[in-house]
Amino acid sequence: MSDDEQRGRGASSVHRVGGLLGDLQAADDQPVAPRRRADAERNRAQILAAAEQLFVEQDPRTVTMDRIAKAAGVGRATLYRSFPDPSSVAVALLDEHERRLQGQLIYGPPPLGPGAPAGERLAAFYLAMLDLLERHLPLALGAETGPARFRTGAYGFWRVHVRTLLVDHGIRDPDPLIDIALSPLSPELFQFQRHELGLSTERIGRSLADFARQLLRSGE
Amino acid sequence: MSDDEQRGRGASSVHRVGGLLGDLQAADDQPVAPRRRADAERNRAQILAAAEQLFVEQDPRTVTMDRIAKAAGVGRATLYRSFPDPSSVAVALLDEHERRLQGQLIYGPPPLGPGAPAGERLAAFYLAMLDLLERHLPLALGAETGPARFRTGAYGFWRVHVRTLLVDHGIRDPDPLIDIALSPLSPELFQFQRHELGLSTERIGRSLADFARQLLRSGE
DNA sequence: GAGCTAAGTGGACACCTTGTCCGTTTGCTG
DNA sequence: CAGCAAACGGACAAGGTGTCCACTTAGCTC
Numbered sequence: 001m002s003d004d005e006q007r008g009r010g011a012s013s014v015h016r017v018g019g020l021l022g023d024l025q026a027a028d029d030q031p032v033a034p035r036r037r038a039d040a041e042r043n044r045a046q047i048l049a050a051a052e053q054l055f056v057e058q059d060p061r062t063v064t065m066d067r068i069a070k071a072a073g074v075g076r077a078t079l080y081r082s083f084p085d086p087s088s089v090a091v092a093l094l095d096e097h098e099r100r101l102q103g104q105l106i107y108g109p110p111p112l113g114p115g116a117p118a119g120e121r122l123a124a125f126y127l128a129m130l131d132l133l134e135r136h137l138p139l140a141l142g143a144e145t146g147p148a149r150f151r152t153g154a155y156g157f158w159r160v161h162v163r164t165l166l167v168d169h170g171i172r173d174p175d176p177l178i179d180i181a182l183s184p185l186s187p188e189l190f191q192f193q194r195h196e197l198g199l200s201t202e203r204i205g206r207s208l209a210d211f212a213r214q215l216l217r218s219g220e
Numbered sequence: 221m222s223d224d225e226q227r228g229r230g231a232s233s234v235h236r237v238g239g240l241l242g243d244l245q246a247a248d249d250q251p252v253a254p255r256r257r258a259d260a261e262r263n264r265a266q267i268l269a270a271a272e273q274l275f276v277e278q279d280p281r282t283v284t285m286d287r288i289a290k291a292a293g294v295g296r297a298t299l300y301r302s303f304p305d306p307s308s309v310a311v312a313l314l315d316e317h318e319r320r321l322q323g324q325l326i327y328g329p330p331p332l333g334p335g336a337p338a339g340e341r342l343a344a345f346y347l348a349m350l351d352l353l354e355r356h357l358p359l360a361l362g363a364e365t366g367p368a369r370f371r372t373g374a375y376g377f378w379r380v381h382v383r384t385l386l387v388d389h390g391i392r393d394p395d396p397l398i399d400i401a402l403s404p405l406s407p408e409l410f411q412f413q414r415h416e417l418g419l420s421t422e423r424i425g426r427s428l429a430d431f432a433r434q435l436l437r438s439g440e
Numbered sequence: 441g442a443g444c445t446a447a448g449t450g451g452a453c454a455c456c457t458t459g460t461c462c463g464t465t466t467g468c469t470g
Numbered sequence: 471c472a473g474c475a476a477a478c479g480g481a482c483a484a485g486g487t488g489t490c491c492a493c494t495t496a497g498c499t500c
Binding site: 257258259260284285286287296297300305 | 487
């Protein structure tokens with residue numbers, strides 16, 4: 001989906017090298033995905049495992065490619081082969097956790113899934129995201145490298161979801177509002193509220209839910 | 221005000237040392253402010269001027285202490301004497317621009333200043349901040365180094381202001397909502413909406429103003 | 441206005457991170 | 471089991487970070 005996705009993961013999209021062959025032997029043996037070699041797969045798993053630990057036990061912002069490589073027991077170049085920078089490793093790890101929620105938003109029961117009023121769905125979405133942040137804050141902070149955050153596949157997914165809710169509610173010009181509605185979910189903001197201000201997750205959650213219902217109020 | 225303020229600026233608030241003395245020799249020879257030397261003042265001005273240019277003409281995130289020092293024509297240690305890192309330089313520069321708005325919020329005419337309904341005041345505040353972002357985006361991006369953003373004096377000011385509006389409107393539990401209400405003003409978000417999505421500032425502004433009125437609606 | 445003192449200066453140093461290059465190893469295929 | 475390309479990992483050069491210390495110089499005192 002995103003760039004990070006293409007670079008960072010790739011369990012399924014390994015056919016990028018195919019392009020090099022040109023038209024000469026185009027559609028013949030091309031589509032046969034050049035499977036990832038076993039050692040590469042193993043290294044990749046080691047990297048992800050080691051990185052997850054690192055992100056948790058030290059300031060996620062200070063995790064470096066060098067350290068990940070050492071912790072995973074692989075060379076630097078090997079690491080670079082799979083990921084362009086530390087944040088893309090965090091993105092890959094987060095992705096797995098986010099995937100479940102993404103399924104629930106589409107196929108799950110209301111209020112998270114379809115069927116409930118837009119305001120209720122937005123409130124439920126906020127609470128689910130808050131739960132995700134609570135459980136994986138280090139990864140979320142590690143993934144958040146400036147503007148790149150907005151270009152991840154996951155963020156794109158949240159955008160599509162929120163847009164649906166806004167349109168469903170009959171908002172005139174939904175597009176500028178999408179990211180405004182998503183902005184309270186910034187990992188850094190959550191960290192500030194939670195650990196700097198000392199607010200409980202429940203209290204933040206209540207505020208967010210009220211906020212969602214107020215934003216998409218039935219009697220507009 | 222903030223840490224950055226104490227380190228970064230100080231032209232006006234030089235009486236901070238006074239507090240250290242306690243009651244012993246209080247008002248005697250202490251209050252004599254340890255004036256900044258003329259050459260230091262000059263260097264400081266050079267640094268700010270050079271840095272402002274740098275932030276504008278290259279990616280604000282890639283501005284380095286080394287480059288600022290070279291551009292300003294001073295040694296690295298001299299720079300470090302005034303600022304701990306590049307973002308604190310950006311904060312100092314931004315501060316000057318923000319000060320005017322801060323005055324208007326307190327003493328200015330409605331709807332920015334006191335006198336208008338909370339929803340209108342919040343809408344006006346959003347628009348003013350948007351204007352600030354539009355004009356000084358590079359500085360805002362340079363200042364935004366992770367969680368430090370929330371610890372600047374300016375952010376503290378915005379918090380106090382928004383809290384007043386929320387209380388004024390009769391919100392039950394205003395505190396968690398403060399930062400939620402401020403989150404749409406994140407410089408990175410603005411950059412994404414403006415330059416990645418291509419939304420016009422007017423369109424974002426309209427959305428934000430509607431958003432403010434909806435949030436603090438009269439007929440709650 | 442000469443001398444003193446400490447604030448201020450700037451170059452150098454040691455350390456760390458980044459990407460990339462390239463000789464070597466290793467899995468897979470026929 | 472032989473050959474080839476994918477994958478590996480150590481090494482390298484470039485550049486950034488803070489800090490230290492010998493020096494300069496502003497500003498006070500007499």
